[in-house]
Amino acid sequence: MKITNTEEVPGYKVIEIVGLVEGSTVRAKHIGKDIMAGLKGITGGEMKEYTELLNESRQEAVKRMSLRAEALGANAILNVRFSTSSVSQGAAELFAYGSAAIVEKNS
Amino acid sequence: MAVLQSWRRIAKEMWEILSQFLWLIFCFVFWLAGKIKEQKYLKSLREEEPEYSDIQILSTVDSASSSEAKDCCLCSTQVVLAIDPGKQVIAWILGMVGGKIDVYQKVLHMARRKAKLNLRKQARENNSRLIMNYRMETSNIFANSGSSEGQSSAVEVFAYGTIVKS
Numbered sequence: 001m002k003i004t005n006t007e008e009v010p011g012y013k014v015i016e017i018v019g020l021v022e023g024s025t026v027r028a029k030h031i032g033k034d035i036m037a038g039l040k041g042i043t044g045g046e047m048k049e050y051t052e053l054l055n056e057s058r059q060e061a062v063k064r065m066s067l068r069a070e071a072l073g074a075n076a077i078l079n080v081r082f083s084t085s086s087v088s089q090g091a092a093e094l095f096a097y098g099s100a101a102i103v104e105k106n107s
Numbered sequence: 108m109a110v111l112q113s114w115r116r117i118a119k120e121m122w123e124i125l126s127q128f129l130w131l132i133f134c135f136v137f138w139l140a141g142k143i144k145e146q147k148y149l150k151s152l153r154e155e156e157p158e159y160s161d162i163q164i165l166s167t168v169d170s171a172s173s174s175e176a177k178d179c180c181l182c183s184t185q186v187v188l189a190i191d192p193g194k195q196v197i198a199w200i201l202g203m204v205g206g207k208i209d210v211y212q213k214v215l216h217m218a219r220r221k222a223k224l225n226l227r228k229q230a231r232e233n234n235s236r237l238i239m240n241y242r243m244e245t246s247n248i249f250a251n252s253g254s255s256e257g258q259s260s261a262v263e264v265f266a267y268g269t270i271v272k273s
Binding site for chain 1 (some may be wrong): 109137140141144145146166172173174176177178179181182183185186187188189190191192194214219237240242244246261263265267268269271272
């Protein structure tokens, strides 16, 4: 699965655009990690716990998106966009969307 | 004896006044600790950045190099930086007067530098020298949600782009 956020896939030729695919995940913070991160965060600096959490969640969203693209018979997703919103206190929705397409390698 | 008692009374009063501003002292301590941590962070950034300076980041699509390209992949990174209470107090004081608030700007700038560095590292792993269509978004999804202390607040910088392999 080729995933890019450009309109064309470099090195590939777009044959057909299949349709819009999206994937989302809502994640809440682990309470134990949250307290630890809060204590560390009191002096500022990078919060590794949250960085990891968000990374995992975004990977999950992208995975769901590519599963949907596969179901449509596509082998690439173009123009991927990400968006983040806080649904409630401590829970965040991570959303990814793009156009599923069939591409072919340039000869 | 009377002198000692009067001294004691003065000390007690002093303590009462001081304890009113105890939170301010705590904030100062945290600000100082935050400052030291920040300097360390900046130092590591300054050391690592020149190593990856040959990798170009574009916010547009370079059609010339994209037609020559062989392969590509998506890269993304996120940086969550906490804002310490000391900075929050400074920002609060500055915010009453209005104008620019440098303390927050510094944190955001640092987070963006780190995000760019992370992307460059990913490009290096893929033996690429170009990142196209670079996008960045900033959110404060974790702001003021600390269950243990309502003070902690954080900003998140999320950056993504397309690594082009030629």
